Amino acid sequence: MDRLRLVPSCALSLLVHCALLLLAQRLTILATPPDRLGSGGTLLVDLVPAGASRLAEPPPAAPPAPPPPPPAAPRPAPRVHAPSPPRSLPRYIDGVKIATANDVARHAEKERARAAALAPPAPAAPPPPEPPAATTASVPGPPSSGSAGSPTGSPQGQTLPEVVDDKPYRGPFRADTPGYNGRIFGQVSIPSSAAADNFYGRIHMFREDSVYRDYSKKSLFGYSFRQRLGEAATREFETGRVTTPGAYLLVTDLFADGHLSTMSHTVLFAFPRRPPSGGRALYDVVEETNGDFRLRGPGGSFLLFDGRSGGLRDARGFAVDTQGESGTPPRVAYRGLHLRLQAVGANPFLRDRPATVVDAGGQECGLSTSELFSYAGRTESDVFRFKNDADFFSYLRDRCPSLRLPEPAPTLVAKAERKPREKKKSERGDSQGLLPLLFRGLH
16 A cells, blocks of 8 residues: 555656656757757659650759968078088198098109119010001001090090199208298107106108108207096197208197197297207206106206107206197297297298297297398298397397397307418529520420
């Protein structure tokens, strides 16, 4: 009896839920646009006569063409970067010629020609039999391979004259020749007698076309000490023309990138030019007992280098500061009257470069390299014009009157030749000549 009482309430609840479902569906259909509901389930059919063919039907209308896209903005033409011209390699570094592939090929050709000249001549081959006269006259032979009139050219190629340098130096080595044109440097390592791993460099100069090189005092140019400063830079101390009165000290700094634009130089000419004791050259090298090397300079100055690393350990007469930034010349000075040249990425001995004369008190005077060096028509020269201190100091008194000049060093003069012994005067009878003596003998 209790279960039957629940039937009306369940039926009422079911009716309410169905009504709510239908109401929600109605609201959904009303809210939907008509184009999304289709034709309401009605299918439109066109009635066609029975005999009509489907091919007679008119073609369906083409869909409307889509509107053309808006014109795109013109894109700027890509910028074409013109390739930069290749940077030509330098032919000379500090006046020393760099060998090219053509130089190597010419040198090899000279060696082959010299070897061919020394080789014994090959036996001459027997001449070929002459062809009959009729054949020779009717069939012209081909031109010889070396003939200038060959229409196809010479198989050996055209022989061009050898390209030589501008005014090459061909004579024997002279330490006072302007510049380095036509000559090359050669460096040998000199070991220490106290330590097998200690070395310094000795620089020699030769003719460029020299076959044999004599590493003796005749070709000696200077000395070299190189120090590696960590992984970033290198400093080198060199001396040049040590066998002449124009000897100098050259300090070069080269940084890690190795570009020539970062190579810097400082050149010093020290005065008065008094050679170290026991020698005639303004610079020489003596070996220490511990394997180090002492570079002795004018007026008792010296630079002491470590024999193993090449680093500077001590100095007297010179003031040497640590290496500066890239693009700055080495800060080196002489504690007396000196001439200073400085350059970055260039040869300090070029014509018309600035030069500075500094006295012992620090007073400076600006000059030009053209006033101080002999160029002989060239653009570079490391040959000092003034052979002795007296001439140079006289020139400085006119150009730089504010400088304090020391006493000049004595000039080394070659010993005078011995005078021939005077002959004794002959007596009067002996001075009558050959014919009177002959007549006297006949009488």
